Structure formats: structure tokens, C-alpha cells
Amino acid sequence: MRKIDMKGDAKSHPTPEMWAAMNEAELGDDIYGEDPTVNRLEAKAAAMLGKEAAVFMPSGTLSNIGVVLSHSRQGAAVLVGDDSHIFHKGRDVMEALARMEIVGVPTQDDGVLAPDDVEAAFRRCEKDGKEVTLLSVENTHNLKGGLVLDEEDIAAAAEVAHRRGVPLFLDGARVFNAAVALDIPVSDLCRSADSVAFCLSKGLGCPAGSMLCADQDTVSHARVHKKNLGGGMRQIGFLAAAGIVALDTMVDRMAEDQAHAMRLAQGMTGIPGLSVDPDAVQTNVAVFEVMDYDVGAFIQGLERRGVFLDHQEGRKLRFFTHYGISAEDVEHTLEAVEATARELAAG
Ligand SMILES: Cc1ncc(COP(=O)(O)O)c(C=O)c1O
Structure with a gap:
């Protein structure tokens, strides 16, 4: 049975074009800045995001840690949304490493941080x-179901930060999904952010990697933190080669992932015992709630039918669509959801 894995959007395998580029990549020692393919990827990412420089990081988590440490001082504070990935996942490590505090700002239902807050x-x-040294916003917003912050939302956060003399960081693990949903260049969307991190390993379909794009000074500091935290890698040009292909070929196709997430949400509206709002789908995430059945039994029923999804919390489940998911997979998934609901309803 084919495994349809929508637990996350980092589940896809490299495209044939990526494999070819990985095979032929020119390599060097990246720790000394001598890997020509990494250098090309960094220059390309910085240009696409409209920033001065970029550093190739092993993961989105390390990009976030790198930028926060670059802007931290002992006893200071960094402001982040209280429902952000940084707040829920990276906070303790960052606080321990930099001996500062991550302070949560209330997150609106649409993922936005209200300027007044x-x-x-x-x-x-x-x-x-406590001196505040950085403000961070997230786009798309993961825990809010892949919701999009537009240029005005980001500019409004930047306005408060800059008035206070503090830079704005955009945790844009999925910022290309947001740009595609808004149908604008990613550089326009990120214009008022001083630094941006985006993941190559999620919707862009690479096996690993994240790019932290910012001014030269911030990137230089982040490189030092990357090395000190054990993130330094050597002949990784083959991974960078996949990243270059991703930036050239994998951005526009994200519209397909969005259409698949929408089809999943629409297809589930008629299935008894589930609650889903197709209007809430903005990018590659379809969230729904299992109202009438045991959630664990529901997940197991899907897994027996080859379909894997993310259990966000409580009754809330979600599908992440990505390059590895075809239109046929989406239809098979809807059949599996319907069959599982029918089975559980029959007891
Ligand atoms: C918004 C956001 N930022 C950062 C990360 C961390 O990325 P990684 O898994 O590459 O460490 C994630 C992971 O899901 C995320 O959703």
C-alpha cells in the first residue's frame, strides 16, 4: 500500500532535477566559506529575499536560534508571538544560551501580532x-493553520519595532507559501523585515536546510553561533545544489499544494462527525476537528488505510500538503477519511 504522508510538509523526497544537481555539485569546505555551491545558494537566497547576505543553516530551528542569539544581550528580552514556533519550541534553549528572556505577545486568531499588544x-x-533587542513574527503561522500575514501586517509590526529602535525578524519557515498565496514576490512580502529565515526542507522540497537572510553583520554573527552550536558542516554543496534547484523550480508549484489543501477541506465538509472550514485554508494546511469519534481510533483508521496526518492537539488534526502529494493521493485520502468515519460510526 502506498504511504500518503501528510504529517508535515518536510515529508517529500528530492525532485529528479534536484538529484541531478546534487550529483554534479561542486564541493568545498563550507566551514571556511570554500564551498562554491553553498556560496551560490547564499547569494541567490539573499537576492531573492532582498537582503544583504544569507547563511545556509541545517534547520529552521538553528536559523531562529542564530538570529535570536545575534540580537541578544544578557538580561535583555526578545518579543515573539505567544503561539509562535519560537515560543513553544525554541524558547528554553535560547533563554539558557543567551541568558535573556523570550517574552510572549498575544497572538491574534489570524496569526497577527496587534501593534498595540x-x-x-x-x-x-x-x-x-529589560531592554528589548528583537521582535519576531511568523509567516505563515504554523499553529494557526498556515495562515498568511500580508505586507501590511508585517509593516505594522516593523513600524512599532523600528520606532523602538529594534529590528524585526520574520520566522518565515513557510514564507514562500505565503508569497504564492498573496501572488507577490517574496522580497515584497519581506521588505519591512530586517531578517528572514525560510526553510528549504518544507514546501520547497529539499532534504534539509534553512536560509537566514539579513544584513551582513547579523549574518556574520549567526555564522559564529552556527559553528559554536555544532551546526558547521563541511562539503555540503550537494545539499545547497538542491536548494538552488528549489528556488528556481519549486516556488510557483506551491499553488498546487494550496489547491490540494483546499480540496481536502472541501471534500471533508460533507463527512459526518467532522468539523471543517474550507474558508480557513490559506496555504498548504487543512485543519479539521473530529467531533463524534475517538481521535486515536480515527488516526489509526487512517493509518491502516495508508494515510498519515498531524495530531495538533485535542480533537484537532491537520493535513500538510507538499510536493510528494498528488491529486490522486488527495482523492484517496478523502476516501480513507470517509471510510474511517463510516467504520467508527457503525461502532
Ligand atoms: C514556523 C516554524 N519555524 C521554525 C521551524 C523549525 O524548522 P526545522 O524543523 O527545520 O528546525 C518550524 C518547524 O515546523 C516552523 O513551523
Whole structure:
């Protein structure tokens, strides 16, 4: 039975074009800046994002840690959304490494940080004697179901940060999905952010990697943190080669992932015992709730039919679509969802 894996969007395998480029990549020692393919990828990513420089990181987590450490001082604070990936996943490590505090700003239902809330967080830190050194927003917003922040949302956050003399970081693990959904160049979307990290390993379909794009100074600091944290790699031009192919060929096709997520949500609306809102699908994530059945039994029923998805929390499940998921997979998934619901309804 074919495995249809929509637990995450990092589940796809390299495209044939990536394999060919990986096979032929020119290599060098990246720790000394001598890998020509990594250097080409970094220059390309910086240009596409409209930033001065970029560094190839092993993961989105290390990009986030790298940029936060680059802007941290002992006893200071970094403001992030309280439902962001950084707040839920990277916070403890960052706080321990930099001896500063990650402060959560309330996240709106649409993933946006309201300027008034950001301003209030600045004032609270000021009152507590903590200097704020960075503000971070996330796009697309993972835990809000892949929702998109547009240029105005990002500019509004940047306005508060810059008025306070602080840079804005965009955790854009899926920022290309956002740009495709908005049908604008990613550089326009990221214009008011001072630094941006995006993942090569998610919707762009690479086996690994994340790019941190920023001004030269921030990137230089992040390179040092990458090395000190054990993220330095040697002849990795073959991974960078996949990244170059991804930036050339994998951006526009994300519209297909979005259409597949929409089809999944629409197809599930008629299935008894599930709650789903197709209007909430903005990118490559389709979220739904299992109302009338045991959630564990529902997941097992799907897995027996070859379909794997993410259990976000409680009754909430989600499908991430990606390059490895075809239109046929989507139809098979809808049949599996329907059959599982029918089976559980029959007891
Ligand atoms: C918004 C966001 N940022 C960062 C990351 C971390 O990326 P990685 O898994 O490459 O460490 C994720 C992972 O899902 C994410 O959703």
C-alpha cells in the first residue's frame, strides 16, 4: 500500500532535477566559506529575499536560534508571538544560551501580532528594566493553520519595532507559501523585515536546510553561533545544489499544494462527525476537528488505510500538503477519511 504522508510538509523526497544537481555539485569546505555551491545558494537566497547576505543553516530551528542569539544581550528580552514556533519550541534553549528572556505577545486568531499588544509588551519590559533587542513574527503561522500575514501586517509590526529602535525578524519557515498565496514576490512580502529565515526542507522540497537572510553583520554573527552550536558542516554543496534547484523550480508549484489543501477541506465538509472550514485554508494546511469519534481510533483508521496526518492537539488534526502529494493521493485520502468515519460510526 502506498504511504500518503501528510504529517508535515518536510515529508517529500528530492525532485529528479534536484538529484541531478546534487550529483554534479561542486564541493568545498563550507566551514571556511570554500564551498562554491553553498556560496551560490547564499547569494541567490539573499537576492531573492532582498537582503544583504544569507547563511545556509541545517534547520529552521538553528536559523531562529542564530538570529535570536545575534540580537541578544544578557538580561535583555526578545518579543515573539505567544503561539509562535519560537515560543513553544525554541524558547528554553535560547533563554539558557543567551541568558535573556523570550517574552510572549498575544497572538491574534489570524496569526497577527496587534501593534498595540507589541507596544504594551515593550512598555512592560521597560517597566521591568529589560531592554528589548528583537521582535519576531511568523509567516505563515504554523499553529494557526498556515495562515498568511500580508505586507501590511508585517509593516505594522516593523513600524512599532523600528520606532523602538529594534529590528524585526520574520520566522518565515513557510514564507514562500505565503508569497504564492498573496501572488507577490517574496522580497515584497519581506521588505519591512530586517531578517528572514525560510526553510528549504518544507514546501520547497529539499532534504534539509534553512536560509537566514539579513544584513551582513547579523549574518556574520549567526555564522559564529552556527559553528559554536555544532551546526558547521563541511562539503555540503550537494545539499545547497538542491536548494538552488528549489528556488528556481519549486516556488510557483506551491499553488498546487494550496489547491490540494483546499480540496481536502472541501471534500471533508460533507463527512459526518467532522468539523471543517474550507474558508480557513490559506496555504498548504487543512485543519479539521473530529467531533463524534475517538481521535486515536480515527488516526489509526487512517493509518491502516495508508494515510498519515498531524495530531495538533485535542480533537484537532491537520493535513500538510507538499510536493510528494498528488491529486490522486488527495482523492484517496478523502476516501480513507470517509471510510474511517463510516467504520467508527457503525461502532
Ligand atoms: C514556523 C516554524 N519555524 C521554525 C521551524 C523549525 O524548522 P526545522 O524543523 O527545520 O528546525 C518550524 C518547524 O515546523 C516552523 O513551523
